[in-house]
Amino acid sequence: MSRSPLxxxxxxxAALCAVALSLTGQATAGPPPQPVSATALxxxxxxxxxxxxxxxxxxxxxxxxxxxxxxxxxxxxxVPQSDLATYRIGSVxxxxxxxxxxxxxxxxxxxxxxxQRTALGSPLGIPVIYGIDAVHGHNAVRGATLFxxxxxxxxxxxxxxxxxxxxxxxxxxxxxxxxxxxAPCLCVARNDRWGRTYESxxxxxxxxxxxxxxxxxxxxxxxxxxPASVLATAKHYLGDGGTTGGVDQGDxxxxxxxxxxxxxxxxxxxxxxxxxxVMLSYSSWNGVKSHAHKYLVTDVLKGELGFTGFVVSDxxxxxxxxxxxxxxxxxxxxxxxxxxxxxxxxxxxKKFLGLLRGEVSAGRIPMARVDDANRRILTKKFQxxxxxxxxxxxxxxxxxxxxxxxxxxREAVRASQVLLKNDGGVLPLAKNARLFVAGKSADDIxxxxxxxxxxxxxxxxxxxxxxxxxxGIRAAVTDPxxxxxxxxxxxxxxxxxxxxxxxxxxxxxxxxxxxPGGMGLDQEDLQTLARLEASGVPVVVVLVSGRxxxxxxxxxxxxxxxxxxxxxxxxxxxxxxxFGDHAxxxxxxxxxxxxxxxxxxNQGDGKTPLFPYGHGLTYGTGTGPDPDPEPTPxxxxxxxxxxxTSAWSGGYQAEVSVKNTGTAPLTGWxxxxxxxxxxxxxxxxxxxxxSQGRATVRNTAHNGAxxxxxxxxxxxxxxxxxxxxxxxxxxx
Ligand code: GLC
Numbered sequence: 001m002s003r004s005p006l007x008x009x010x011x012x013x014a015a016l017c018a019v020a021l022s023l024t025g026q027a028t029a030g031p032p033p034q035p036v037s038a039t040a041l042x043x044x045x046x047x048x049x050x051x052x053x054x055x056x057x058x059x060x061x062x063x064x065x066x067x068x069x070x071x072x073x074x075x076x077x078x079v080p081q082s083d084l085a086t087y088r089i090g091s092v093x094x095x096x097x098x099x100x101x102x103x104x105x106x107x108x109x110x111x112x113x114x115x116q117r118t119a120l121g122s123p124l125g126i127p128v129i130y131g132i133d134a135v136h137g138h139n140a141v142r143g144a145t146l147f148x149x150x151x152x153x154x155x156x157x158x159x160x161x162x163x164x165x166x167x168x169x170x171x172x173x174x175x176x177x178x179x180x181x182x183a184p185c186l187c188v189a190r191n192d193r194w195g196r197t198y199e200s201x202x203x204x205x206x207x208x209x210x211x212x213x214x215x216x217x218x219x220x221x222x223x224x225x226x227p228a229s230v231l232a233t234a235k236h237y238l239g240d241g242g243t244t245g246g247v248d249q250g251d252x253x254x255x256x257x258x259x260x261x262x263x264x265x266x267x268x269x270x271x272x273x274x275x276x277x278v279m280l281s282y283s284s285w286n287g288v289k290s291h292a293h294k295y296l297v298t299d300v301l302k303g304e305l306g307f308t309g310f311v312v313s314d315x316x317x318x319x320x321x322x323x324x325x326x327x328x329x330x331x332x333x334x335x336x337x338x339x340x341x342x343x344x345x346x347x348x349x350k351k352f353l354g355l356l357r358g359e360v361s362a363g364r365i366p367m368a369r370v371d372d373a374n375r376r377i378l379t380k381k382f383q384x385x386x387x388x389x390x391x392x393x394x395x396x397x398x399x400x401x402x403x404x405x406x407x408x409x410r411e412a413v414r415a416s417q418v419l420l421k422n423d424g425g426v427l428p429l430a431k432n433a434r435l436f437v438a439g440k441s442a443d444d445i446x447x448x449x450x451x452x453x454x455x456x457x458x459x460x461x462x463x464x465x466x467x468x469x470x471x472g473i474r475a476a477v478t479d480p481x482x483x484x485x486x487x488x489x490x491x492x493x494x495x496x497x498x499x500x501x502x503x504x505x506x507x508x509x510x511x512x513x514x515x516p517g518g519m520g521l522d523q524e525d526l527q528t529l530a531r532l533e534a535s536g537v538p539v540v541v542v543l544v545s546g547r548x549x550x551x552x553x554x555x556x557x558x559x560x561x562x563x564x565x566x567x568x569x570x571x572x573x574x575x576x577x578x579f580g581d582h583a584x585x586x587x588x589x590x591x592x593x594x595x596x597x598x599x600x601x602n603q604g605d606g607k608t609p610l611f612p613y614g615h616g617l618t619y620g621t622g623t624g625p626d627p628d629p630e631p632t633p634x635x636x637x638x639x640x641x642x643x644x645t646s647a648w649s650g651g652y653q654a655e656v657s658v659k660n661t662g663t664a665p666l667t668g669w670x671x672x673x674x675x676x677x678x679x680x681x682x683x684x685x686x687x688x689x690x691s692q693g694r695a696t697v698r699n700t701a702h703n704g705a706x707x708x709x710x711x712x713x714x715x716x717x718x719x720x721x722x723x724x725x726x727x728x729x730x731x732x
Contacts, residue, residue, distance in 0.1 A: 043387075044125075050382045054375055060124060063367075064088055066374050067356045070336070072131065072312065074098060074346040075115070084115060085122040087353055090377060091180075091342060093131040094140055095315060096456025096509065103142040103454070105176050105400035109392040112177030116390050126378075127386040129231070131180035131312075135199065136568055137409070138172040138400060139452050142464050145172060145405040146449050146568035150185060150211070151546065152416030154201035154589030155565065155616070159213040165412055166217020167228075168405045173218075174228035175400045177392035179384055182233045182279060184214040186266035189547075191246030191600035192590060195513025198450060198546030198566055200241055202589035203602050203613065205645065208266035215273045223276050223383045228396055231380060234270035236281030236314060238296050239263040246599065248511035249282035249320075257682055259285060261645055261653055261715050268305055268646065276309040276380045280340065282317050291317050297339030304648075310341040310376035318343055329355040333364045341373035401465065406570055413573020418563040418586035419617040426498060426538050426559040428580025428619055433497035434482045435473070436537065438489040438528050441544040442502035443470040448544050450566035451509030458507030466569025469502050469542065476575045488524070489531035498559075499532040500578070501525075504545035519550040519596040526554075533557045542574060548592040552610045563588075580619060587616040604657075604685060604713035606699075612710045637662035638706075640671040640727035645715070651681070652722045655715045656697070658706070658729060665705040666731040671714075672696040673727040678720030686714035 042048055043057035058066075068088025075092050078084060084092070092115055100107040112130055119128035138144035147153070147165050156162070166184075173181055186208045189200035201208040218232040239259055243250030252259070267278065278301060281290040290296060291313055301307045313335060321331040327345075332355055335343065345352045359365045381387065399405065419427065429435065441447040446463040454463045467475075474480040484491065492499060503525035521529070532539050538559040543549065546566055555561065562584070564574050576582045591601050592611035603613035641657045660666045671686075675695050680688055686697040697714055699706075706712055 046388050050379055053382050054378045057124065057126070057378060058371060058374060061374070063357065063360060063370075064353075065124060065126070066370050067353055067360060069126070069374050069377050070342050070356065070370070071349055071352055072342050072344045072346065073349045075111070077347040077349065078115075081115065081118050083349070084118045084128060087349060088122055088126070089119075089128065089349060090126070091129045091131060093344065093346065095346060096133060096452065099140060099454075105141055105143065105397050108141055108176035108178070109394065109397055113391050116177070120390060127381060127390040129180055129377075129381055129384070129386065130178045131182055131233075132173070132178050133183065133452055134169050134173045134178075134181040135183045135185065135452050136449075136566075137169055138176065139449075140454065141172070141176060141400060142454050143401040144464070145401050145409050145570075146453060146464065146466065147409045148412050148416045148568050149198045149450055149546065149566040150201045151198040151589055152565035152567060153211060153412065154207045155418050155563070155586035156412065156415040157207065157587050158415055159210045161412060161415060162211045163213035163217040164408060166214040168408050170218045170220075170230040171228040171396055172400045172405065173230050174393060175396035175398070178230070179386065180231040180233070180277070181218055182235060183218070184211065184232065184234070185236065186212065186234050186270060187236060187241035188263050188266065189241040189590065190262070190602055191243070192547040192593065193246030193515045193519065193599050194241060194243070195248050195508060195510050195515070196240070197246075197590070200589075203591060205262055205265035207589055209269040212266060212269045212273050212275070215270050215275045219274065219276060223274060223380065224385045227393065229384060231276040231384060233277045233279050233312070234267050234275045235279035236283070236290070237267055237278050237301060238281060238290055239285055240281040240283045243283050245516065246514065247516075248514050251284045251287060253286055257653070257717055258684070261655065264300075265645055267301070271305045271307045276383075277312055278307060278309065279312050279314055280317065282314050282320065289321055291340065292321050292334045292338050294338040302339060308376070309380060310373065311339055312342045313340045313344050315344050315346055327352065327355070329359050332356055333359045336365050336369060336373070341376050409568055410570040410573040410576070413567040413570050414576045414582045416565055416567065416586050417574060417577045417584045418588055418615075419560070419577075419584035420563055420592070420611050420615065421555065421558065421561040422617055423559045425620065426540060427562070427578065429498060429500075429540070429578055431476060431478045431579055432482070433477070434495065435477070435484070436489075436492045436496045436499045436532070437470055437473060437483060437485045437502070438487060438492070438499065438532060439502035439542070440487055440506075440524055440528075441469070441504055442485060442487070442500070443468045445569060445571070447504070447506055448564075448567050448571050449507070449569060450546055451507050451513065453507065457509050457512060460506050464569060467571045469544075469564070469571040469574045472572030472575030473500065473578065475572060476579045476581070487528070489528040492532055492535045492537065494536050496535070496537045498538045498540055499535065500540045500542060501529055501532055502542045502544060503528065504543045504549065508546070513546065519547075519593070519599070521549060521551065521554070529554065529557070540578070542578070548590050550593060550596040552594050555610070583619040584616065585618060587614050588612070603711060606712060608705070608707060612707070614711065636664055636666060636731040638666060638669050638729040638731040640729040642673065642725050642727050644722045647722065651717060651719050653715065653717045654722060655713050656727055657711050657713045659711045660706045660708050660731065662731055663708050665707050667705050668699055668732040669706065669729060670696055670698045671727045671729050673725040675718070676721070676723040676725065678718040678722065680716050680718045683716035684714060685712070688716070
């Protein structure tokens with residue numbers, strides 16, 4: 001963490017605080033706050049091990065000091081600001097719509113420093129930790145660099161690039177003083193109807209697991225190392241992307257084996273990388289709220305996975321536990337005893353602290369639980385360096401929205417583009433072409449940035465500084481006067497080389513983005529496309545959306561289709577690909593439905609998609625036919641790839657991917673391998689036979705045919721050790 005050093009706080013301030021507390025009746029029955037002498041106390045000595053500093057500080061804290069650390073409140077709810085010290089509040093956040101005025105990096109930094117100064121005025125001078133949703137850049141700050149949302153970063157299949165993105169985001173967040181980002185979402189989105197699909201890196205655990213490099217980007221190799229270390233958050237634990245119907249905050253109705261196989265691995269990887277916090281999910285698992293789930297939070301996350309950071313609840317999520325509005329003492333006790341260390345209240349902090357105090361006094365929340373929560377929280381504050389460098393490092397502030405970061409964002413946009421169709425090589429476009437550009441998202445920075453952009457829901461229009469896709473196109477061509485733009489496609493005629501239609505979704509976030517009904521284009525887009533298609537000019541569609549859309553019926557009228565996802569502020573990354581300055585390399589992170597009626601549709605479920613998971617075209621290496629075409633594969637051929645997805649003493653879980661490498665659909669396949677002494681205890685998406693220590697799994701009837709190039713998978717749990725089997729695949 002690169003921050004300004006702490007001005008030494010005179011002893012007098014501590015004494016005055018103690019007096020203030022007694023006058024306001026806030027003093028507690030516990031020992032009076034120890035006056036802090038001018039010389040450093042152990043917890044103030046950075047040369048000591050963090051564990052020793054935590055232990056010393058904990059020994060000096062009153063019960064009120066401790067329960068205060070477990071409260072996180074919205075900045076705008078803090079009235080008066082002095083309550084931060086009076087109530088010993090440990091954390092402040094800016095929720096989706098929380099902002100400052102004027103909205104710029106300087107004002108955010110000033111706001112942060114003012115709050116920190118207040119917090120340091122408390123008797124023990126414990127710094128506050130400030131959290132925000134910097135989920136695709138420092139997106140609350142106007143003028144910050146906005147990167148592609150996670151669905152686009154997942155399409156890059158480039159964990160190293162995502163780590164670099166995380167580093168840039170950390171530098172911009174730290175440039176405003178803020179120490180903690182509620183990112184990355186490690187959700188595995190299984191139903192594209194979910195309004196948070198774009199916050200997912202992919203529909204299988206592999207890509208979200210690989211993209212936990214974002215954690216290292218944000219925090220640094222170790223928390224607090226080097227400049228601009230920002231606490232990361234693995235969210236939302238557990239199974240937020242697996243709810244029935246893709247309903248946001250719904251119920252994930254799956255077996256524990258599937259929950260562990262699909263949703264847990266990215267969190268396991270994040271913990272391995274040292275993620276400092278985990279945010280719980282609003283959703284339930286088989287009817288039990290994650291925020292009340294002691295087995296998942298304490299036994300699995302903190303016990304089995306060994307998570308040593310702290311668990312934070314989601315925004316007012318504790319309020320949901322009893323199904324009534326508002327929060328109660330019972331709900332607080334349920335959540336804290338389940339393993340929540342910090343409660344994102346976020347508003348009525350006096351009521352919260354009063355209820356929490358009462359529950360602790362009554363023994364319904366053991367003091368040991370309170371101390372454990374405090375140890376976890378304080379450990380992260382010490383590791384971040386907040387006690388030594390609590391204020392903004394102003395050398396980082398000018399870097400918010402810097403050209404360097406925007407260049408990185410443009411690179412990420414390029415790498416996230418997925419070319420789904422390119423008939424007749426209509427792409428790349430020539431830079432001297434006569435082009436007609438249309439569509440509501442061609443010249444709209446708000447649409448191309450999506451939700452969580454200078455506001456919770458984001459919005460269409462010039463919400464922040466950046467380059468629209470149209471501006472990128474105009475900058476790329478040799479003569480901008482040969483580019484005509486009309487949002488609705490009015491005025492097009494047959495004289496253009498091609499028409500580029502930039503269409504898709506307008507911004508949304510969370511439940512407001514759920515699409516239980518149709519998943520197609522809106523009427524404006526359909527009418528615009530009809531005008532372009534009627535002209536007879538080749539139509540290139542650029543889809544700006546937070547998920548795959550139901551477009552199969554329209555696809556035949558389009559010569560090319562490029563999934564741009566939600567690219568953020570650097571729309572020229574899209575034009576880089578349109579004109580071939582960079583060939584498209586992106587691969588689908590989500591299976592692309594043939595119809596919304598197929599949802600959920602995922603790799604290996606046997607349904608026939610429009611485009612399979614992992615699909616993505618590129619441009620030919622030369623202009624003519626491929627100089628050395630691949631040897632014609634056997635018509636009925638397949639390969640099998642074995643991968644251990646989790647292991648524990650005496651057992652393991654594995655997934656086997658079956659790929660049709662032939663040229664004809666496979667109506668059946670079988671995979672055989674030596675078990676090496678292991679015994680399969682459960683298996684899904686296949687039928688098992690075992691003979692002489694060798695397993696053979698065949699496709700199940702409902703799997704249906706496997707198209708050429710498509711992949712399916714089956715999974716199983718086994719007792720014993722996995723070894724390194726070489727599964728043999730036979731197609732039929
Ligand atoms: C929201 C989201 C969560 C976010 C939090 C704070 O409701 O679920 O992802 O971090 O509140 O804004």
